[in-house]
Structures are given as structure tokens and as C-alpha cells.
Amino acid sequence: MTTITKAACIGGGVIGGAWAARFVLAGIDTRIYDPHPEAERIIGEVLANAERAYAMLTMAPLPARGKLIFCKSLKEAVEEADWIQESVPERLELKRGVLTEIDRHARADALIGSSTSGLLPSDLQRDMVHPDRFFVAHPYNPVYLLPLVELVGGQKTTAETIARAQAAAAQIGMKGVVIHKEIEAFVGDRLLEALWREALWLIHDDICDTETLDDVIRYSFGLRWAQMGLFETYRIAGGEAGMRHFLAQFGPCLAWPWTKLTDVVDLDEALVEKIGAQSDVQAKGRSIRELERIRDENLVGIFQALKGGNSGEGWGAGKLLADFEKRLWSQAKPKPAPDLAAPLRLVEAKVSAAWVDYNGHMTEHRYLQLFGDTADALLRLIGVDMAYVEAGHSYYTVESHLRHLGEARLGQSLYTTVQLLKTDEKRLHLFSTINDAQSGTVLATAEQMMLHVDSAAGKAAPAPAEVLARLAPIAQAHAGLTLPQGVGRHVGQAR
Known part of the structure; x- marks a missing residue:
């Protein structure tokens, strides 16, 4: 099993900072490089929220917190790391250049992952001397709590690299799911894009406001998705006859002109302002940090509830947490x-x-x-x-x-x-x-x-x-x- 003792994060924004928190709280010394003048403050706030969430999440003894070291150069950050995670802005040429520099300075056996939410790994690894150890590791925000990471290899990525990445993800309490073929936006973002496109049309056409739409998700199918996902939920919806009956009964509905999945809404200034104003009302004056803490508390509650489900064996993200805690207990001094x-x-x-x-x-x-x-x-x-x-x-x-x-x-x-x-x-x-x-x-x-x-x-x-x-x-x-x-x-x- 791959064991990670040192990590590096290149880019410390919303995703990169949360990756750093995930590594540090798993006991892994982490070097970070981000030229933003306020990087230390921003990442410090993210880490503080992560520590607060972990204190609620588990009674298992976490390992001694890893060191978080801010570096003045990319070379200094990556040269000793076992896992290097790139999280710079989503521009192909920028990412390609950064990844090529990482490849030049990293150890020969280092894993190199990219947080890209949609770029093809083959395009990103094009100029690397050692493209075999590169892969996409696409997480979900907040990275320190949500355990999924999509692992996607490019044309030159080896199967060994993906296997090592999956084992390393388990070490830090994450579920590494392997996407078999590279495709723009992978799996999760393609699903989110379809829902997002339809949601924008519903706001544009004044069917509902942003708070109503969010209520529809969080009080209904969002709860089902949290523990069973889509297909298993629909299998149950088919009753005793199962999935085949569900598909036979509801499959024809897909041909009805209900949605606008291929019709892209025009995000003009008026629609942007409408959504922005409704979102401001919905937030009720809460700051981003307050909303993050509320989100974390809710997620912790769901994890804890799912940990005790299925006759004490856990379910979904709850079972993953239970397995991670078991490993923490076994490793505790x-x-x-x-x-x-x-x-x-x-x-x-x-x-x-x-x-x-x-x-x-x-x-x-x-x-x-x-x-x-x-x-x-x-x-x-x-x-x-x-x-x-x-x-x-x-x-x-x-x-x-x-x-x-x-x-x-x-x-x-x-x-x-x-x-x-x-x-x-x-x-x-x-x-x-x-x-x-x-x-x-x-x-x-x-x-x-x-x-x-x-x-x-x-x-x-x-x-x-x-x-x-x-x-x-x-x-x-x-x-x-x-x-x-x-x-x-x-x-x-x-x-």
C-alpha cells in the first residue's frame, strides 16, 4: 500500500487550501506554494474550519497534525513530496506549464495529481518528461470533508499510478473512484452541469427563486442521493420488480419536452443580477465563513447518521468514515x-x-x-x-x-x-x-x-x-x- 508522509499543494485557493487541510489533518507534512499575498491568511482560515469540523466528525484519535509549510518557490514545495496536488486556475496552458515544472523538480516516484474539474489528463501531461505518474484527482468542495475524488488517467498514465493514487486516497479518508475513460468534465461535473443548466432556466423563466430550488433539492432527492446515489434509489422506485420495471415505466418520459438540457440559457446581465439578488436574500446576511461552518456541521451530522445505519455497519459516506476511524484507532499511539x-x-x-x-x-x-x-x-x-x-x-x-x-x-x-x-x-x-x-x-x-x-x-x-x-x-x-x-x-x- 502506498504510504504518504509528505505532500505538496501548488495553489492555495478554495480547493488547494482544502487539500492542504485534508493532508495536514491526516498527519502528513504539507508544503504549499501560492504567490497570492494573502495565501497564509486564507489557508489558515480554511484549516481552522477544517479542524472545527473534524472535532465534530469523529472521536477517533487523529494523528499528530502534520506541519504546514509555506514555500517561496514551486521547486522548494515539491522536491521531497510523495503526493503533489496541483490546484491552479482552470486554464490549460497555465496548468500545463505548472505541471511540467512540477514534473521537472519532483522525485521520480512522486504521484502528481491535478484538481482540474474538466480538462483532459492527456492534454495536461503532454509536455511532461514523466507523464506516467500523472493523473487527475478531481475532488469536491469542501475537500477536507467530502470524501470523493475522481481518479482519471491520461493516455500515458500507468495503471500502477492509478492504483497507488487510490491507495493513497484511502490513507487520508477519501474514496478514490476510477473513471475508466478520460472525458471532459469526467462524471460528477457532467451530472452537475445538466442539473445546473436546468436550474438556470427555471430561475430565468421565473418558475421559482433560488431558495425554492435549493429547498426542492435538500428536502427531497438530495437526502436520497446522500446515501444511495441515483441508480440504487431508482431501483427501489421500481418496487419489487426492480430496475427493469422502473426503466420500462419511466424511460419513455425522457422523450418528453420537459427539460432544456440542450438549450443553453443566456447568462446576460439581467439574469446574473436576478440570481445574485435572490442569492443575497437567501443568505440572510451570513458571511462565506459562516455558511462554510453551517455546511460543515450539516455534513458532519449526515456522516454520523450514516455511520450508524445498516444495522451498525454504516452506509455510504458513513461506512467510509467508520472504516477510516478503524484505521485511526489501530494506528493510534x-x-x-x-x-x-x-x-x-x-x-x-x-x-x-x-x-x-x-x-x-x-x-x-x-x-x-x-x-x-x-x-x-x-x-x-x-x-x-x-x-x-x-x-x-x-x-x-x-x-x-x-x-x-x-x-x-x-x-x-x-x-x-x-x-x-x-x-x-x-x-x-x-x-x-x-x-x-x-x-x-x-x-x-x-x-x-x-x-x-x-x-x-x-x-x-x-x-x-x-x-x-x-x-x-x-x-x-x-x-x-x-x-x-x-x-x-x-x-x-x-x-
Whole structure:
């Protein structure tokens, strides 16, 4: 598998800056070259938004943040990189010149990708001395969150290069889809162009305004597309008879004169102003950075929802996130041994927009999620990790009692602790707390009983000796701790 340890980004605009954030937050040292006088400010703001989004996205331990180094020349940026990503403006001669210079200074084994949204890779690699290691790597904005990258080779690109690029994309949490033949605009932008052309006509003809059109997408088929795409969605629409029935029933509609897909709207000054004015109203005064943060929060919420779908196996982008987290957990360096003389402080979290209800308070099931994350952290501490679970054994929660003592609010930093009350060869009796990170105030408690289970047999079974050996010093140390207030309470009990 290709392992990327150093990356380079040439161009630091909306796409290039987000590529840099994606690399840096995957623990990859990244050099960037962009002659724009405010490049460091702009890219710094993009990276700050990316870090904010990742804090909401996952509890998995991210690798140590890679170094972001601004270079004074293209040569300095690319000469040591494993993956070089070009993201300069979409002009063929400009890109071709930049890519030829990259090719001249890059290591012989470096991958060279272009973020072009439509230019043919064969045209871009024309003047390169080593065109075999060049490919299009077309991402979607925001690159640091949206995981798709279209991988398109040119006439001189080797299959090995595409395979290496696909493996490298997986390393940074992306889904590298290989486009089999080069074609202008590839796949995604061709679909978007068709929708965009029709949308412009609908605004031009005053059928609706920009906000209505966006509502039609985001409240209906946009939600379906987010997790199943187009063809699988339509397969379901065909009912039990499936895709063939759908095509037979709705295929003839394509000949009806509904759309204007081959009739290009004239984007004259009047239409541009109409769209611009409607878009201004729709934004309600929010800045671009505010809209980016709202977008990121919404995407994180969708990813998290999809991660838990399909009976816990994940679905679509959620499964990709779950697989990426699994790799992060497996690569994480062990934390220093916790102080056993006190309840173990195991989880840090911040209340994100995806966690709150209409009052701005953390919603009820997120408390349970944090207590579950705390129990999982304890289990990892005693060797019950992903590999252990895959081998056929785990601890299952069989009883819980939660108390809500305070309110966690949007943006609040939290930490959790867990105290081991009692244990035997099959059971763990835990008491956990959620605390405000600044004051230490206890906001919620959970008393839980967990049972060690043989998953294949579907019944309780003694934990192995090595797990019990890791439990023993914690149980011994915690046996001397004062019982927390709230142990043994039941629902409705007077305070």
C-alpha cells in the first residue's frame, strides 16, 4: 500500500487550501506554494474550519497534525513530496506549464495529481518528461470533508499510478473512484452541469427563486442521493420488480419536452443580477465563513447518521468514515497510563451543532453516546479493541441508569470519567460522569452493567485471563475509592 508522509499543494485557493487541510489533518507534512499575498491568511482560515469540523466528525484519535509549510518557490514545495496536488486556475496552458515544472523538480516516484474539474489528463501531461505518474484527482468542495475524488488517467498514465493514487486516497479518508475513460468534465461535473443548466432556466423563466430550488433539492432527492446515489434509489422506485420495471415505466418520459438540457440559457446581465439578488436574500446576511461552518456541521451530522445505519455497519459516506476511524484507532499511539488512584479520565468532547436540540442543549441520546464512548475507551484500555471484537468476543451493556444533573450547551467542552465499582470474570459494573471541562461540574452520570459475551455462541462467557489481568489493578485501586453519589439509585427515587 502506498504510504504518504509528505505532500505538496501548488495553489492555495478554495480547493488547494482544502487539500492542504485534508493532508495536514491526516498527519502528513504539507508544503504549499501560492504567490497570492494573502495565501497564509486564507489557508489558515480554511484549516481552522477544517479542524472545527473534524472535532465534530469523529472521536477517533487523529494523528499528530502534520506541519504546514509555506514555500517561496514551486521547486522548494515539491522536491521531497510523495503526493503533489496541483490546484491552479482552470486554464490549460497555465496548468500545463505548472505541471511540467512540477514534473521537472519532483522525485521520480512522486504521484502528481491535478484538481482540474474538466480538462483532459492527456492534454495536461503532454509536455511532461514523466507523464506516467500523472493523473487527475478531481475532488469536491469542501475537500477536507467530502470524501470523493475522481481518479482519471491520461493516455500515458500507468495503471500502477492509478492504483497507488487510490491507495493513497484511502490513507487520508477519501474514496478514490476510477473513471475508466478520460472525458471532459469526467462524471460528477457532467451530472452537475445538466442539473445546473436546468436550474438556470427555471430561475430565468421565473418558475421559482433560488431558495425554492435549493429547498426542492435538500428536502427531497438530495437526502436520497446522500446515501444511495441515483441508480440504487431508482431501483427501489421500481418496487419489487426492480430496475427493469422502473426503466420500462419511466424511460419513455425522457422523450418528453420537459427539460432544456440542450438549450443553453443566456447568462446576460439581467439574469446574473436576478440570481445574485435572490442569492443575497437567501443568505440572510451570513458571511462565506459562516455558511462554510453551517455546511460543515450539516455534513458532519449526515456522516454520523450514516455511520450508524445498516444495522451498525454504516452506509455510504458513513461506512467510509467508520472504516477510516478503524484505521485511526489501530494506528493510534498508546496514551500514557491513567492515574488509577482516581476515576479514569478517558474522553474529551465538544458539543457540536449536530448534538443539540432546538434549545441549543445537548440532546438526550448524545449523553448516552458519550457514556458509550467512555465505556469503549475503558474496554480498549483492557485490550478489548476492534481486533478483539472481530475475533468473536466483547462486552455488552445489559443495564444502564442515567441522571441528568445539568445542561450541556452548544460549543461547551466536556470530559468524562469512569470508576470501576465491581468486576468478576463476566461482569463490569461502572459509574461514569460527564463533566464541564472548565469547572469540573458534573452534568450527568451513568451507572452501567456490562456482560462479557461470546458473540458466536450468543451468550455470556468468562473473559480471558489477559483481559482480567488488565482489569485487576484498576479494580484493586478503585476498590479504595469512595462510592460516587448516585450509585444504586432507581428511576423516580427522591433525592
